[in-house]
Amino acid sequence: MSQIDLRRRPLVAALLKDAPDLLVVAGLGSAAWDITAAGDRDLNFPLWGAMGGAVSVGLGLALAQPNRRIVVVTGDGEMLMGLTALTTIAAMAPRNLAVLVLDNETYGETGGQRTNTARGTDLAAMAKAAGIGRSWTVTKESDADDALRRVREDKGPLFCVAKVRFEELPLVLPPKDGVILRERLRKALGVAAD
DSSP, X not given: OOOOOOOHHHHHHHHHTTOTTOEEXXXXXXXXXXXXXXXXXXXXXXXXXXXXXXXXXXXXXXXXXXXXXXXXXXXXXXXXXXXXXXXXXXXXXXXXEEEEEEEOXXXXXXXOEEOGXXXXXXXXXXXXXXXXXXXXXXXXXXXXXXXXXXXXXXXXXXXXXXXXXXXXXXOOOOOOOHHHHHHHHHHHHTOOOO
């Protein structure tokens, strides 16, 4: 792994700072813990399972809530499992959807084994090839503020890979009950329960 100066938890905290209306879907593991560490809120929707599903859930929410900004925060391992969703995002082209991949080149939840992004797989290039023209990788702290601004504000769909350090950080767990998470999100969106 190359020398990387970006750190995932401060990056996620900066993304969410002063963005109370941002609906955030987080992939399982570190991404969910990072959004929770930045402050658990009703518009956070952390996934506890279904590895590879965060981008698809984000796409569904973006289509159902076209007037709300949706950001998916996920890791490289999960994104590698959910690559087929990128073609659907490109085809549906939701202007309110952004994906931020925290790429530490490891499967952090299973012991830190290297993912294929450590072996040359370029997720931003794959997203671009799928048809998401606004796809890029950020590797330097000096570029982080602009990248996060684009993720929060630019018309989508867009796809940003942030190369971050592999770190073992304290767990900051969101609520674990899926019904609670679903209902608090519905209430925050003003969507009636079934």
